Amino acid sequence: MANEYPQVMVIGGSDSDGSAGIEADLHSFFMRRVYGTVVMTAVVAGNSYGIHDSFTLPLPFISKQFEVLADDLGVKAVKTGMLADADLINTVADNLEKYDFGKLVVDPVIVTKHGALLLEDAAFETLKNRLIPLAEIITPNFYEAEHIVGRKLKSKDEIEAAAHELQDLGAKNVMLKGQRIGDGQETVDDFVLLEDGKTFWLPAQFFDTDRRNGTGDTVSAVIAAELAKGTNVEKSIRIAREFVTNAIGNEIQVGHKYGPINHWANELPKE
Template identity: 85%
Template sequence: MANEYPQVMVIGGSDSDGSAGIEADLHSFFMRGVYGTVVLTAAVAGNSYGIHDSVTMPLKFISNEFKDLADDLHVRAAKTGMLADADLINTVADNWEKYDFGKLVLDPVIVTKHGNLLLEADALATLKSRLIPLADVMTPNFYEAEHLVGRKLTSKADIEQAAHELQQMGAKNILLKGERVGGDQTTVDDFVLLEDGKTFWLPAQFFDTDRRNGTGDTVSAVIAAELAKGTDVESAIRIARAFVTNAIGHEIAVGHKFGPINHWANDPAF
């Protein structure tokens, strides 16, 4: 029967070197046994040294991608990637509300792991008003959480409070990813707040490496893949965290500088 196989969608940009963006998402979908589809919003020309050019897709084209997928496939979960501006965010929200694509995992790409701001103030406000209330799961990194709540987070208590504030903005479940600082750090502690109020910390081994491109994309993609298969939210988050830790811990020699994580480390044949 048509569309029995679990299908999942990424709404985001293409990264030409394959280390992040929809390429990392599709790697993740493949490794978790789901069929990946794409609403392409942008494309960047870049490599392990950096991003050197970018283009954004026309809004009408983006809406047509949503329509074509809704007309033919049965997408059971989706995740967002980088959304460049307020108009694009509004277009994504309008189409998400128009069609049924299952559960939404919101990766609020606001600040890079190096602290570089990726969204202007108006786009951030639109993200908060239009997309966060639609999210079944939101996966901000430490710096993104700071921008969303409008203050520095200096303790575990601060992080826990921030997660509750993000939930009050409308997201049902929160995975707030811990800060990666290097040096003598031995673990990275992520905080989880579930819709039913359950909370827990997820510690994982820290690897001091430059091969971490695509980490955030992969976490959200694996969660979306698991939700598309019917996995409960807590288990999906735990699976995603373990997947990424293993991918970072087994480096792959691609690129000269800031390289990708190794999705294939999660293949038993690796």
């Protein structure tokens, strides 16, 4: 029967060096054995040194991608990546409300792991008001969480309070990814708040490496892949965290500077 195989969608931009964006998502989908589909919103000319140019696709074309996929496929989960501006976020939200693509994972690409702001204020407000309320789970990094709640997070208590504020915006579940500092850091501690009120910290080994491109994309993509297969949210989060830890801890040498994580590390035999 058509569409029995688990299918998942990514809404985001294409990264030409394959380290992040929809390419990292598709790597993740493949490794978790789900069929990946794409609503492409932008294309980026980039490599390990940085982003050199980008182009956002026309909004009617983006909407047409939603329409034709909804007409044919059986997508059971969807994740968002970087969305360039308020008009694009509104277009995405309109289509997610119009068509049933299953559970939504929002990776709110607002601030990089190094603290650089990626989203203008108008787009940020639209993200909060239109997209986050649709989310089954939101997966901000530490700096994105600070930006959303509007203050610095200086303790575990403050991080936990911020997660509750993110849930109050409408997201059912929250995975607030830990701060990556370096200089002797041993773990990266993520905080999880589930829809039923359950909370827990999820520590993972810290690797002081420049081979971390695509980490956030991969976490949200693996969660979406597992949700499409019917895995519950907590188990999906735990699978994603272990997957990314393996991918960072087993480097591949691609590019000269800030390289990708190694999705294929998850096929390596455990010692």
